[in-house]
Amino acid sequence: MTETTTSSPRKYRAVSRASASRALRVGARDVRLSGWLFVLPALAAYGLFVLWPLIQTFKYSLYSWDGVAPAQWVGFDNYKTVFTDHELVGTLKHAFQLIIFFSGIPVVLGLVVASVMRRVASPRISSTARAVLFLPQVVPLVAAGIAWSWVLSTSGVVNQALSAVGLGGVTRAWLGDFGTALPAVGVIGAWVLLGLCTVLLLAGMSKIDPSLYEAAQIDGAGVVREFFSITLPGLRQEIGVCVTVTVIAALSAFDIVYISTRGGPGNATMVPGLKIYQLAFFNREVGVASALAVVLMVLVLVCILPIQWLTRKESEA
């Protein structure tokens, strides 16, 4: 009797341990196969409609092609064109200029607004403001473009306001004037992206340890000192995300420019995205368009990678 009562619990434990480890081993084998089946659909869609076209873009950039007749090999000639043609270089320049508006304003102003929101007494104003400021992110960019085209037109609100305060002489068609067209497009982009940055930075601020602020106050630090010594470093990751997203938006801008200026007046607001579209589908210069597309993509990476490296999480530093 004692034999069975002492050995059966032991035997039971041994059996269950064996079956559990066997289940894990079988499970592991199962994972290796079916795990890959789980990734397959996403990889297939991505491969078919992103990776394959991407490779094709590289290929097209080495040829001169009009989309119909047989293509001619031209090597890197298209790239030479991209970097020497005045107009094409201009698009790259404009893209960088847009970064000032699409990234600079939303990030800086976003920091200010988020700080203000943290200090404002009424949480209701704060959360209403957050929702309202985020609105431009939700509407189609082309609708934003149309709305702002109207606001910035000769009989639009901006000119109406300027006249009302006696600055009637400054009024003009902001999007049609060679000097102000690009900044005007920039303002539209800033309007679209401010809400996103504000919300992101606000979330980041709420993650900063309040005891840091308390310690600073004990040491007699003022608001400005607090901001630069505690808030800003604490927002490293969030600022990184804001800058990344807005820089990509600036460099690859299409919708806003298409709807508001089509690149005009002249080429004052022509950006790479729009130029690629024009070159490929209207000028029938697929090779040059593809070369410009490759240059654009490389430019994006060149701008993004340093930002990512500079603002990576503290734990990885």
Added chain:
Amino acid sequence: MGGALLLVLMAVTLLPFASMFTTALHQSGTYPKGLDWPSDPHWDNFVKAFHIANMGAIFKSSVLIVLAVVPVSVVIATMAGFAIGQLRIRGGQLVFVVFLLGLTLPFEGVIVPLYYEIRTIGLLNTRWAIILPLIGLFMPFGVFWMRAYFLTMPRELSEAARVDGATTWQLFWRIHVPLARPAVSSLGILLTVFTWNQFLLAIVLVDDPTKRTMAGALGAFQGQWGTDIPLLSAGSILILTPTIIVFVAFQRHFVSALLQGSLKG
């Protein structure tokens, strides 16, 4: 002082919408001055724009595209995110990096070959021309999103299920998917808005406005009625109203979803 800044910014944010709204109420064909409530509001402009632009058909088209793109994208992205983030399959890191590269990709980088590819398949000017590429283009973001979520789930959960004899498929559908509901629904909302607002793919790959997204149709609308400002404004308002309604309804969900996602990884 701070409150004043917020109010000013809110006013500036809403200004373009307000201006477009008042303009939409003016007599068709006129050029109203800036922000100006008309003496006789033409509410019928909205009805007129709706019919002229065939908005009913365009709305239906957008809904069809969203219904085709979002569920499929969410499911396959969740599956991939699960495999990489929870199952930690061998080579998963490499696959993830491949997807990650696509995150910085501007659509202009692939739109030209996409056009010829779709043309070769013979789907040009159909809704599939927008649906299929969009599913592929959403994969980097979707997989990134779901992987980040699945990384936070404890391995013990899966191991316990395996000891009980669960297959991978059962593990996925019975255990992890129900738990992932917040992340999955946030992704769904974001992809719905991205799809609805998609413009470039629509204007390049589809000629017929009634087969585009609503944002894409606005491009054609501007081309045809660009000079009738009140009508164009009315049409634009009709097009952006659905997204605003969705946003207001899911507002807290939306913003928190975006925050969680962009701060992960």
